[in-house]
Amino acid sequence: MRPSLIVRVGVLALLVAFVTQPESFAWAFEPLTRNGQPAIYTQNSLINLTLSHLAIVAVATVCATLLAVGLAVLVTRPFGAEFLPLSRAIANLGQTFPPVAVLALAVPVLGFGTGPTLVALFLYGLLPILENALTGLTTLPPAVTEAARGVGMTGWQRLLDVELPLATPVILAGIRLSVVISVATATIGSTVAASTLGEVIIAGLLTNNVAFIAQGGLVVGIIAVLIYDALTGLEASLLQRTGQRRPA
């Protein structure tokens, strides 16, 4: 086994062990507590918070991917070409908007709970995916798109057989960015009463308990790094499998 794989599996095992059996790691967080504060957050089970956190991110990302890729496909067809510059502008502009602001705007409309968090993650996650899907679908090698038309593929056949497969690695890079932003942003969701790992961090902030802040932050951070790493690997293998990068 390659050393890099051992490290990855080790980190994942540690993460799973910690969220399922947080008490067994109490010794590691005790030095961070003061005046007999509890070392491990126990109001809610860590595993439930983690799963709920991941589920919110997953739902938001899947919906954002479907809509963003769908939009990108529409505006890169001849009939939607008029809207291409507009969608580009939106994709770029939207990312200058901080996620917290999206959350703050969603609450008055949707109330407290998981809803506004989902909407905020979805809206915010849309933009990197849209941007990358637009890039992927508009920067295909001209000779390849020319050949696809020249051999007599219909519009649908070109989209499904050539354009989407070749754009997938670039789209995936957008998804990766979007997921990582969402994993981090979902923590803020607990300020509006969504059930996420942010709960642990906020409990730590409220009670001045550094151990809580550290464990919440660590779990979120490690999840983000693992997902980022896995998607990077998937992207590289896709680039190779679609013949867009030679095997090393």
Next chain:
Amino acid sequence: MVEIDDLTKDYAARRVVDGVSFTVGDGEIAAVVGPSGSGKTTLLRMINRLIEPSSGSVRIDGKDTRAVPPHVLRRGIGYAIQGYGLFPHRTVAQNIATVPRLMGWARARIDARVDALLDLFQLPAAEFRHRMPNSLSGGQQQRVGVARALAAEPNVLLMDEPFGALDPIIRTKAQSDLLAIQRRFGTTIIVVTHDIEEAIHLGSRIAVLDAGKLVQYATPADVIARPATPLVAELIGGDRPFRLLSLGKVVDLVEAGPASGEPIRADASLRDAYAELLWTRRDVLPVIDATGTVVGRIRRDAITVRAGAPS
């Protein structure tokens, strides 16, 4: 047969192809030449309706190209371009099988056709079928591109600078491969090229475009001997005697009589024979056929006469 009739393309106020008409007979090769921006690519792409003409028409084997939807039309016409445009995510075999698959051929027929084409282009099927395009050399990619264009046995093949990116040696080989394939299948070919030498070598006729207009459409010998405009003369350049000689074969001028020294093959070009005569300071060369039997001789004087301007 491809009949191009008064074909015109306007972009905004600019006419980039201007009333071009010519006919390419069955099994002929028309080489389209002209300066950069003269409309060669636009003309070619109007034939398979990758660009819709502003006016005029194209008939292939008597049938107007507007009679069928564009994608159906294109499946029946081979198309090979500079840069080849191989699908990077498909294997060599899948690339070649593209059009037969679109046309719904049976699996076994497709496989047989792919293997036959790989064989024809000297790419051993066992080795190349499953390779990805990015693992091929430029020359191999070029051959796969032409194989893909020919896969569904089209009557007509359109090529836009298909050899433009190849080095001179591979390029010469690719040209003679194309000629061999053309003779074998009787494909009618329209090939755009920058290289007048290539046009002379490949073309049964040469079409010269200048600013969107067809200024000459004639056999290579005619174009060399009687360029229609100063531009055509300039394209041909100062090597006219040698270009003329490159069109003739030794066999055309072979005669009975003695000769000694290194022989030349009857199917070599007169230009090669002349070069050999000059280089070895001889006045006559023995001529042999493909089996190596001496069939006669060729004289320098006879070649010199052929190199002069027609009277």
